[in-house]
Every structure is written in C-alpha cells, then in structure tokens.
Amino acid sequence: MSAPAPRTVEPSVAAPPRPGGGLPPDRPDVPGTSSRRRAGRRSPNHEERPNWWLTGLMVFLALSVFVPLYFAVVTALKTPDQLTGAGFDLPTTVRWENFADAWRLTDFPRSAMNSAVITVGTVVLTLLTNSMVAYAIARNMHRRAFKGLFYYFISALFVPFPILMLPVAKQTALMGLDNQVGLIILYTVYGLSFNVFVFVAYINSIPRELEEAATMDGASTWTTFWKVIFPLLAPMNATVGILTCLWAWNDFLLPLVIVSDPRAATLPLQQYVFQGQFSTNYPVAFASYLMAMIPLLLVYVIAQRWVISGVTRGAIK
C-alpha cells in the first residue's frame, strides 16, 4: 500500500512551484559566492521577487482553515429561527445570550477549571519528571539496565491505546483515580515514551564537561541536574510543554474512559455529555463549542511564533 503513495505525492507536489515556472527558479542568479550564500539562507524575500501567484494560492487555501471557525462564530450568535439554508450568512439579530445559556447549561466554569487544572498539572509534572528520567537514562546508556529502560519506554510508542483502555479504566476506578488527579498521572506517565526519546536526544548534545565541573565543585547529582542541566533544557522543555499542553487540553478518549464523576469532566467530555441537552438548539451548542476552543486558541494566538518554533525543534531532534 505504501508503494504507490510516493508516486501520488509527486504530481500534486509539483503543482505549487509550477505556477512560478515562468519566473526564474529560486535563487536563480546566485553565483555561489560565500557572502551571497549566507545572505540567501533564510531571508530570500529581501533579494528576490516574491511569487505573488503562489502567495495568493496559499492565502486562499488558508481560508479553508477559517471556514469552520467562521461558521461556528456566526451560528453561535444566531437565534434558532435564523438557522436556514447553508447558514454562512451573518446573523440578522445577534443573540449574545447563547453564550450565557451555554455557560450555565454546561457549567462551563467547572469543566474549564478541570481542563485547566489537568493541563497545567500535567505540563508541570511532565517537565519536572520526564526530563529527569531522560537525564538519568542519557547519562547511563552504557549500563544495561538504563539502556533497557530506554527501549522499554520507547517500545510503548507502538502499543495502541485501545488495548489498555479497558483494563486501565477498571484499575483507576479501583484505585480511586477516576478523577483529575488520575488523569494528570496518566498523561504524565503515558507521555514518558515520546518525551524520554526527545529529551535523551537533546541531552546527548550537551557536553559532559559542565557536569564534571559541577561535580568537582562538590555538587551532588541532584544539584547538578536541577542547577546545571535543567536550565539548559529550556528549549526542549518548551517543545515538550507545548505538545503536552495541546494533548491534555484537547484529548477526549482518556477522560471518556477514566472519568466517572460528571463533576470531573473536562471541556471536550462536557461537550459530548451535553449533546443530548443541546438537542436542536444549535446556537447554544455552538456557543458552548466556541467557549471550549477559545482558551487554547487565545493562548496560541499570543504565543504563536513560540509554539511553531517549539514544535519545529521537536521535529528536527
């Protein structure tokens, strides 16, 4: 099945560059002098004419991202009787009360608080513990037990969640962890596989001389980790923090199987729980969806560059 895949890739990938075919290709007039080469590295815009045709196409395609969001906004502001036709028109009369209704109906403050507590708790605990585990593994790869542990964590990446979701739901219920605390622990533990992998790769690139110097000065391994290594991990902490945050905030399946008390419901779970109660009052439902999506969307808009560079860094490692 994967064999034909690359062949399908090629023609459609060719499409975007082709419109610019009439124009000179990228960096056409570079004679290869070293100064030119450096200048052309990441900022070709300054020296080359932008391809407006391609820019237009990319802007147009970017609109597809906004279509469902725009639709959610206009629908959330309508009265139910305005829901006719395709529904892309602006509301004739705006009903802000939809948000107030959704707020009360779904007990928004509680589920938002649950999501926030779970997300923040998971991110903090993940950064503090997973980086430490990775450090111990990375510096002891020559010891069989640590190497084994490394592959033990990594191999779990291939274990699909469905095989453990039934037993883990029973187990957490027995342990009294079918709540926010349980979710924080599970996210932190399940994140280990991927996080140890990226942290170890990053720690391997940190020279050991720093730690040796710290040890000479009489610092213990703990102190060395927290005072010397952990601050150096800042870029990777950002990457792992962002990915963990997106995961914990948006995940649906784990809360669905773990959480038994409705008062512990997260935002996505709450949207599902209230599907029946929204019934056909779509504007209230959409107001509720928007309120569930907006917090993280706002964080993203504010920290956008940082998020993208964080994810990119994770990919290159």
Place this chain on the structure above:
Amino acid sequence: MSTETRPVDRVTDDAPPRRTVAARGAGRTFVWMVLPAFVLFFVFHTAPVLQGVFFSFTDSPGYGEWASVGFSNYAALLGDERVRHAYLFTAQFAIVATILTNVIALAVAVALNGRIRFKTALRGIYFIPNVLAILVIGYVFQYLFTFSIPAMAQALGVERLSTSILADESLAWVAIVVLAVWQGTAFSIILYLAGLQTVPPELYEAASLDGASSWQRFTRITFPMIASFFTINMVLSLKGYLQVFDHIWALTAGGPGTATESVALLIYRGGFQGGEYGYQLANAVVFMIVIIAFALFQLRVLQRREVSA
C-alpha cells in the same frame, strides 16, 4: 552517535574499578531518578496491557465471574462480520487519510518554504486546526455536513450531495476523511517545514547553475533530503489514523448502522457497553499486532526508498 558515546563510556569505565564513594552515590541517585517512573509506567501502562492480554483468553464481561476460554475469542473474531468490517473500514480510512494528509502537507510546506509573502502569518494559520479539540471542531463539521452542504447542493442542483453524506452508508467515510485531513495536515506541515529547513541552500544553488527545473529540484534534491521526515510523517499519520476515534464519535458515532465503526470504537463500545470485555480485549490484542506490523512494514519500505533515493 558512536563518536559521542565513546568518551562517555571511557569516563564511566574509569570510575567503576575505583568504586569511589562519590561514584557509587551518583549511580544510586540515577537509579532513584528513574525508579518511580519505571514503577508508575509499569503499573499504569504495562500492567493494564498484560491484564488485557490475560483477559483476552477469558469470557469476562468486565465484572463478576469469568472462566478461561483459551483461544476461542480469537477464533470467534475470525468469523465476526462486524469485526471484519471494522478492520476493513479502519484500514481504508487510515490509508486514504494518510496519503491525503501527507500529499497536502508536503505541498503546502514546500509552498510555504518558497518565495512567498506573509510566510510567518500563513504558517501560524495553517497550524490552527491542530490547536482545536477534534471532538469539538468535529461537532461543527457534523453540522456542516448535515445541514450546510446539502443546502448548498440543493441550491446548486447537485443531486448527489443534496442529502447529508453522513447518513449515506457509502459516503459517510468521506466526511471522516475530510475532518481528519483538515485537522491532521496542520501538524504534518510543521514537521515537513522543519525538514525543509535542514536542506542546505547550497544544493539548490548548484542545481540552478546546472539548469535544473523546479520539478527536478524537488525530486532530485528536496525530496531525497527530507526523506526521513517523509518516513516519520507517514508512520505517525498512519499509526494515529488507525486508532481513529474522536472524529467518528463526533461525526457519525459509527453510523449509519455500523458503516463507519472503527476498530477503536468497536473495542470501546463492545468492551464498555456490550459486556464483551474479554472478547474485545482479544480484538485489541489483534489490533496491536496489526498496528505494529503496519509500522514495521512502512519503516522497511520507506527506509529502503530513503537509501535508494
């Protein structure tokens, strides 16, 4: 790798023979750093997996008494039409969604890496779907597919789309692919962009001196240089899509009938609601083997390509 680890080994190889108090203390500290994580991982990950495998050989309904039934759950799986359908549907969905996601993401990434304006802003916009909960944005898509698209199709006189495709047994899966690709492309684009940044621009300079066309530069330079990113993306996408759950839950809940019931959905439903705990665990064990097989197969095929490319 090897050049990095060698000095590491030497440092610590020196330490053990002397067995200084400090070295032993450091070794013990490292053990304490990983021990709690190991215990928790075992308790919350490995133990449930082992329980899952164990109960797959029983007739447990998820509570109360159970008896060992050997391989009969596995044998029953083979003849179960609903299970067979779930696997076929999941494979079809996952393969189509994986290919579309990667084709579109690679195309968008190459374009975003090209000579265009508003690069940073566009990159930021294309990542937005990845910030949204699949389930929640899925409910928005569900409304679009149920009401908006049929309304538009009626206005335009397109017969085929004038009723909701979610209610159409043979078309509902397309809607799930649309949502999955819309949401999943975002992350792949960023991974491909990261890959494209690792391609040294000197290569393109040399190629343009030789008069290579854009297409040639893509096939001869860009693609081979980011082949490892292509491999990772394909493996990650397929693994994620094979476990599809939220998308379906939001759009069709497996319907109409069981037309869009994925394996994960079937395991959840049968295991939690249908009293088929043991039986669905057998299904989950098979599913795990399938996923590992898919991943290994993909890695082999794609890595062979990487080498030959």
